[in-house]
Amino acid sequence: xxxxxxxxSNKVTEKGKDVELRCDPISGHTALYWYRQSLGQGLEFLIxxxxxxxxxxxxxxxxxxxxxxxxxxxxxxxxxxxxQEDSAVYLCASSPGRLAGGRETQYFGPGTRxxxx
Amino acid sequence: DAKTTQPTSxxxxxxxxANLPCNHSTISGNEYVYWYRQxxxxxxxxxxxxxxxNETNEMASLIITEDRKSSTLILPHATLRDTAVxxxxxxxxxxxxxxTFGKGITLSVRP
Numbered sequence: 001x002x003x004x005x006x007x008x009s010n011k012v013t014e015k016g017k018d019v020e021l022r023c024d025p026i027s028g029h030t031a032l033y034w035y036r037q038s039l040g041q042g043l044e045f046l047i048x049x050x051x052x053x054x055x056x057x058x059x060x061x062x063x064x065x066x067x068x069x070x071x072x073x074x075x076x077x078x079x080x081x082x083x084q085e086d087s088a089v090y091l092c093a094s095s096p097g098r099l100a101g102g103r104e105t106q107y108f109g110p111g112t113r114x115x116x117x
Numbered sequence: 118d119a120k121t122t123q124p125t126s127x128x129x130x131x132x133x134x135a136n137l138p139c140n141h142s143t144i145s146g147n148e149y150v151y152w153y154r155q156x157x158x159x160x161x162x163x164x165x166x167x168x169x170x171n172e173t174n175e176m177a178s179l180i181i182t183e184d185r186k187s188s189t190l191i192l193p194h195a196t197l198r199d200t201a202v203x204x205x206x207x208x209x210x211x212x213x214x215x216x217t218f219g220k221g222i223t224l225s226v227r228p
Binding site: 004033035042043045048056059091093104105106107108109111 | 166
């Protein structure tokens with residue numbers, strides 16, 4: 001079946017503008033994660049959604065970052081008043097959500113490459 | 118999550134086996150060992166995972182030592198397309214088991 005999809009694949013914006021990044025998880029997956037990867041760095045956890053539970057926002061770097069998940073499926077990551085240090089690849093992953101997290105494989109999308117000028 | 122240690126890089130001849138080591142000496146009894154890889158400009162790709170026993174799938178084999186303090190990912194017949202950064206991750210079984218990626222090991226497969 002279809003994998004995780006993300007859009008746009010590339011986004012160039014000016015400092016101070018807001019951006020929205022979209023993630024479509026694998027159909028039926030209730031767990032959804034956002035990560036970001038800065039140039040030459042490892043992946044950094046941002047936020048986690050599981051079903052109707054309150055999201056784990058512990059990885060969000062500042063209050064300029066927010067995410068929502070509507071209808072338990074599609075998720076949108078919003079960055080307000082973008083800064084140059086927000087430039088990175090933003091990756092979304094999903095997993096079935098039926099087992100305790102450490103026992104489930106996360107499947108990643110191709111990412112959105114964000115460049116803030 | 119327990120910390121993992123991997124060499125920075127290694128290379129391998131095409132068609133030969135690639136053995137990628139990982140140390141996780143502080144792993145807890147309920148933590149899994151996961152391997153992902155990231156080919157340039159793509160999202161991470163799941164390879165394999167295990168708890169105690171050795172595992173094999175169509176991509177690779179995972180050998181975990183009896184004391185679970187280290188493991189080896191084996192790509193039996195490396196191809197040029199296996200050139201990537203390989204991440205060894207130890208992951209707790211909590212409700213939110215986010216993946217904590219380190220720097221990984223860069224595998225270069227040469228013709």
